[in-house]
Amino acid sequence: MFSRDKSSDQEIQGVVIPRAEHGISRDDISDNALKVLYRLNKAGFQAYLVGGCVRDLMLGLHPKDFDVVTDATPEQIKGLFRNCRLIGRRFRLAHIVFGREIIEVATFRGHHADGGNEDPDGNDKKALGKQDEHGQLLRDNVFGSIEEDAERRDFTFNAMYYSVADFAVTDFANGIDAIQKREVRLIGDPETRYREDPVRMLRAVRFAVKLNMTISKPTATPIKSLAHLLGNIPAARLFEETLKLFLSGQGEATFLMLREYGLLTPLFPQLESLIRDENSREMQFIRAVLRNTDDRINNDQRVTPAFLYAALLWYPLEEQSQKLQAESGLNAHDALNIAMGEVISRQTKHIMIPKRFSTVMRDIWILQQRLPKRFGRRAFQLLTHPKFRAGYDFLAVRGQIEGGEVLELADWWTQFQQADNGKQKQMLKTLRQREGGDKPKPRRRRRKSPNKQADHD
Missing domain, CATH: 3.30.460.10 (Beta Polymerase, domain 2)
Known part of the structure; x- marks a missing residue:
């Protein structure tokens, strides 16, 4: 103990x-x-x-x-x-x-087993304090x-x-x-303290960023080798910890330091292969979202964890959706729906995402598939979608990073929102002419059968 x-x-x-x-x-x-x-x-x-x-x-x-x-x-x-x-x-x-x-x-x-089995009030220390085989504290009510x-x-x-x-x-x-x-230093033996509570590794990073400090060498050295112990922490507790990490107004710097110490993989294993390259689009996209989130927090604007988690898991989702289309012959809509369930399920094994946030994540993702479809009444209907703004903001960040058609689409929606009704109709007409129509087909009139006509007569 x-x-x-x-x-x-x-x-x-x-x-x-x-x-x-x-x-x-x-x-x-x-x-x-x-x-x-x-x-x-x-x-x-x-x-x-x-x-x-x-x-x-x-x-x-x-x-x-x-x-x-x-x-x-x-x-x-x-x-x-x-x-x-x-x-x-x-x-x-x-x-x-x-x-x-x-x-x-x-x-x-107090300490669990130093100097006898009872605390100053006569309580059994073994009953009040408990550790698992990794040295992690499961119960700690020794006074x-x-x-x-x-x-x-x-x-x-x-x-x-x-x-x-x-x-x-x-x-x-x-x-x-x-x-x-300006140093973050653990009290006692770092490996022992991390084993007692692996979340201390996340706290070391959070304090270093928040307080503009460095992590002392003895405190930093064991982190990479013990990062896997975060797998023993309840997923619900890690959700609360990630909110502190990424919604503090210094999320981008925190993300980079977590990556430096190998702490992102046990939190977001689906990101491991996507963020190895500092210059990859996946890395740049996440950083851009975190930077925007930091700006909003520091300007006292509202943020939601759903947007952040949607961004962190967007490219794993895109990859899984494309895989399902290629292997199973599913259409894009069905593949996305199945992939969403699989990606969220994998993530919640490590970090719990409450349904009130995972539902919004799904809305944001689905809108990425719906926003390119603008003809007829669709564009006006999308403007009234409860999560349109979040979906549009998400698209705008994608456009900054991916460029090309995604950026063009984001710019179109930026103009469409700001235009008056007449201008909006003109934009849709121009789009239809440029992209070859996609006009709705006229409804076929059903011919009445002779028998029914006779009966009517």
Whole structure:
């Protein structure tokens, strides 16, 4: 079971940084987080802000979330807050709800088997903590001291604790040095920590990009050889992690670093052969979509994971659809429908895609097949499609990368949307003349049979 790597030259020691030396002000802290801290302190418990919020405050950034850690158990926390709900099995946590803001409160974590089989409250550590054969933590509700909790943190800059009792920051893993040198460093033995929770490899990349840091050599070295362990992570959890990776406003840079460390293959195995070449159309298309997504997020515009996943899986879909047409003689429409189900099914074995997003992905893909068909009333009907805009935006990015007929088609739709009704009709007439008609055939009038005519008479 987990214990600190005794051979590590990194000792966990708390260094107190007084208020005058760290620059964190209560004005920058959520009022609700302060309420939680003060109430826990008043009830006789230790309570600290911890992790990313302290790190970001030290960097002069504005945290999105404020997490609290305490020596109170989840049940004791619930007893103090009527607006509290307990969640989680792997990690038992308290969520204290203030309208739209949730303050997450965790109890100090301890080591599973160091110094006996019981935690300070007399609970059986073996019952509270569990690992699988790879060393991955499946259950982790062993409680301990603040020193043990700091040791259990993942990265050094996340083991800093801010107290409202004296307004000091206690730095247990020299996180200040990591911040000053702009390095992402794991606490303890990197291989052991990655085996405990392989998602830490994704977090290392995300923090490096988000904070404009580098991953220290000891922290980076095991990643490629252990990347396959992401296959042990539940697909639902990886969906949430990929949202953090790609919808943070730095998705393109994150994608490139994931590729550098071999972390894309366990997440998107269907992309492996398509993105080996930096200059391939597949790579350029994904980068263009991520770049556009980053721009939208950084300009406070809405984005949907469906568009991103549709882009990531577009060329695997196109390849599978063409394969089905060649091998089974299916028409393009049927081949696309079958390929969509197969591609999404393969992907959801690794990353779950909720139906509300996979349905939109299918709409975007189907529109790529429908948008070239513009004659008659079709063009006007397509403009009213609920997902027309997403399908058009998707086509526009394809046009930027693929050029040729795809770019010409995207430009046509750009003009068609902006034109008035008279101009739209003229565009359709010109298109029909240029492409040879495709006029609808006149309906054949059915001849009445003689018998029916006689009966009528």
